[in-house]
Amino acid sequence: MKRRAVCVVFILLTFMMCAFGEDVAFSLTTDAAYYPLSAAIPAADGNRFCPVTGPYDGAEARTTFQASYTIPVPFGDNPLVSGNTLVLNGAFELTPITIKPGVSFSFTPIAFLVFSGGADVATGWDIGDGLVAAGTYNDATHKYDSLGAFNSCWYDAWFEGLFQFDLAAIVPGDWNHIVTQDSFRITYAKLAGQEDGHPWLWQASKEKVNGLAYTATFIVGYQMPLVLNTVAIQTEINGRFKDDMAAQYAGYKSDFTTYSVNPVFIFKFNEHNSLTTQLCFSSRRGFADELDPDTQSKLDMTVTGSEWSFYRIAFSWKYAF
DSSP states (O other), rough: OOHHHHHHHHHHHHHHHHGGGGGGEEEEEEEEEEEOOOOOOOOOEEEEEEEEOOEEEEEEEEEEEEEEEEOOOSSSTTTTTTOOOOEEEEEEESSSSSEEEEEEEEEEEEEEEEEEEEEEEEEEEETTTTSSSSEEEEEEEEEEEETOOOTTOOEEEEEEEEEEEEEGGSSHHHHHTEEEEEEEEEEEEEEEEOTTTTTTEEEEEEEOSEEEEEEEEEEEEESSSSSEEEEEEEEEEEEEESSSSSSGGGGHHHHOEEEEEEEEEEEESSSEEEEEEEEEEEEEESSSOOOOTTTTGGGGSSSSEEEEEEEEEEEEEEEEH
């Protein structure tokens, strides 16, 4: 049944690409991220900064093929509404341990507003004991038990509203592109077969749970007619609307809010190739005691504050066909 769900979404994606033919725009995006080690600093309360203490704490990679079909929907001749569009998207994501097809739309009713929504479904496999696609938390061992290859189905649905502005729209000029994008996204994610409130693992990332989450993103940048096309600062806030985990995990605070501040650099080499580089400084849960991985997990601990660290450096290469 789970494989069938993934196949249905993939067939819909393929049909959309074939039906619209040459009117579809295609792109291929490859993302990679490197995580240095920043050891935790136990403290009874308050915020603290954790410096880098080791060269490596993980890495990620994925490739996404996307097809987009744009439908002009002008509401008049006014510049604010003459460029309105409805964009239909299909995507297929591949990582070393998962596959994820998805569909989405974005509607621009006026030049400075975009409303988007979509849904994804995924399944996966394991590579050894270190890279597990999906798992369920075992309270007895304080570890995650793998659900096995293609025996799990992860899915989500999301909606987003975005405000955008470019100073060059009112003060024309190649060097007047001071831009901003501010968005708010609501996402419902679930791992099929897992009871609400029970922790699970997805794509080797732990302490997940069924329920609603939100992401607020604020970007201010400057665009230039150079290879280094954009320099920006991105601020991101991630959290949940309530503590979705069962009462026995209350100390972990699944509704803990994280903040990140990220310098972003976008290089545009030509009309086909672009590279986005992001440095991420982020907050995370801080605990009073040091974790003993042999006898406990973070779910057994109590959050006492926030730790800030240099979280990762990420790269995203996009090729537009």
